Amino acid sequence: MQGEALSAKDQSSKIKDQSPAPLRVAILSSEAVPFAKTGGLADVSGALTKALQVEGVDSFLILPLYDQVDRKLLSGIFIDDLEVEWRGKPSRVRVWKSDALKAPTYLIEAGHYFDRGRVYGERDDFERFAFLSRAAIALLKRLGDAPDILHCNDWPCGFASIEMRVRRRHEEFFAKTRILFSIHNLAYQGIFNPSDLWWLDLAAYTDAFIFKGAASALKAGITAADALSTVSPRYAQEIQTPEQGYGLDWLLRARRDRLVGITNGVDYELWNPQTEPDIAAHFSADDLSGKLGCKLDLLRRFDLPKEPERPIIAIISRLVAQKGYDLIRQGAQAILEAGAFFIALGAGAREYEDFLQRWHDAAPQRVGIYKGYAGEPLAHQIEAGADIFLMPSLYEPCGLNQMYSMRYGTVPVVRATGGLDDTVENFDPETGKGNGFKFGPYSTPAMLEKIREAIYFYSQPDIWAGIQRNGMAVDNSWSAAAKRYLQLYREMAETA
Ligand code: ADP
Ligand code: GLC
Numbered sequence: 356m357q358g359e360a361l362s363a364k365d366q367s368s369k370i371k372d373q374s375p376a377p378l379r380v381a382i383l384s385s386e387a388v389p390f391a392k393t394g395g396l397a398d399v400s401g402a403l404t405k406a407l408q409v410e411g412v413d414s415f416l417i418l419p420l421y422d423q424v425d426r427k428l429l430s431g432i433f434i435d436d437l438e439v440e441w442r443g444k445p446s447r448v449r450v451w452k453s454d455a456l457k458a459p460t461y462l463i464e465a466g467h468y469f470d471r472g473r474v475y476g477e478r479d480d481f482e483r484f485a486f487l488s489r490a491a492i493a494l495l496k497r498l499g500d501a502p503d504i505l506h507c508n509d510w511p512c513g514f515a516s517i518e519m520r521v522r523r524r525h526e527e528f529f530a531k532t533r534i535l536f537s538i539h540n541l542a543y544q545g546i547f548n549p550s551d552l553w554w555l556d557l558a559a560y561t562d563a564f565i566f567k568g569a570a571s572a573l574k575a576g577i578t579a580a581d582a583l584s585t586v587s588p589r590y591a592q593e594i595q596t597p598e599q600g601y602g603l604d605w606l607l608r609a610r611r612d613r614l615v616g617i618t619n620g621v622d623y624e625l626w627n628p629q630t631e632p633d634i635a636a637h638f639s640a641d642d643l644s645g646k647l648g649c650k651l652d653l654l655r656r657f658d659l660p661k662e663p664e665r666p667i668i669a670i671i672s673r674l675v676a677q678k679g680y681d682l683i684r685q686g687a688q689a690i691l692e693a694g695a696f697f698i699a700l701g702a703g704a705r706e707y708e709d710f711l712q713r714w715h716d717a718a719p720q721r722v723g724i725y726k727g728y729a730g731e732p733l734a735h736q737i738e739a740g741a742d743i744f745l746m747p748s749l750y751e752p753c754g755l756n757q758m759y760s761m762r763y764g765t766v767p768v769v770r771a772t773g774g775l776d777d778t779v780e781n782f783d784p785e786t787g788k789g790n791g792f793k794f795g796p797y798s799t800p801a802m803l804e805k806i807r808e809a810i811y812f813y814s815q816p817d818i819w820a821g822i823q824r825n826g827m828a829v830d831n832s833w834s835a836a837a838k839r840y841l842q843l844y845r846e847m848a849e850t851a
Pocket of ligand 2 (some may be wrong): 619
């Protein structure tokens, strides 16, 4: 048999030939860290693209080049004249490249649509993101190596989901491309007037868009995708119910064999109390002492008295009903009576900004507020310096801050919904197990009871340190989630 033996060189080339080509995955998103961020979608889009590279995936990200993107992150113009068929005629845009993520990021420059000083909230949002989708598909073609997976995120990418489905029927180039549509928040649906489908050149797919008499980019995205995912297993169940289905529960039930829940991870390179540059002192589960320095720094930043024994309850969130601000408003007085400082960072609805202002004005020695989007350093400083992190959400697809909190020894108090329920384990004093406090009913008394319980244990430093360490020991890194996505992508790629 010797004659048949392969030389070492032959063997290695044979092994090479057998190893499958890496999966090529295009991630399309309306926001991503470090380029543009309004919420958790940005954290996820950036971190997942990076984490997939570590798993050997040929992943890359496509984003709009908003005016607020820091130009220092760009490495140069990648395409000068990308032709996009738009409103019946070709339009040309530039595409920039960035290597800031350790995975290629392509940013579509279309000043008319993306130089608006903000990411969302414009009257023509549907048009802006329909354009993004069309430009992204033109870019994929120009890149010349069709992706195995087009991973679309939330309603702004609903247009890409349906366009890809149609295009691959007619264009051999896209024949192998499978579409994953990830739902980060079902409540945002990209609603617009169906008559606009005509000039968007999407009228042929009206059925997929039509939703309660309007057009919904989210519904079209869900309808057209080969597979669906959402950002926690619990939320994957919840959105199939009329209570949390926002009118689309029937569609999600109909497609449930294609729907999975994959819990988001934490980018531990960015959220790391042992190494990150923006916090006042470093600390770890073995040596928590630095946390006091962070707490004093936080009190100073918010102009609060230097009373380190008093617990700080913090919240960082968009100021919207989803985040449970109605409960906080009703319970404001009782929270202070329980003996805590309260620090809030948030941007959003005027009514909640006004509430925070009034609360601060009434108790400037106890309530610290920052109204607006603060960027990353302050969010990290709050996570590092606070004792308790409050997330009384009405619903929460995943939620990232409870996981960030655990990393920083900041104990989460959350409502048991969606990803909060999946990621926080209620503390049990009998066993010493658990990393936070969870309440069930969406009610102020239920929230206050858990806040009081947390403060009660905070006053017993040994028990408290145990809860902190339980949270710090949890592995919420992206690698587990990236592996789940990879498995899903592979299954999709194998299905013709
Ligand atoms: P959501 O995506 O629903 O807003 P998540 O918990 O998934 O909620 O993610 C919120 C992200 O946005 C976190 O990284 C949080 O720190 C950040 N964030 C929210 N509001 C602000 C703000 N006003 N300033 C800075 N960061 C914020
Ligand atoms: C959405 C959800 C949030 C989730 C984030 C990232 O904005 O509201 O719960 O963590 O997307 O998936």
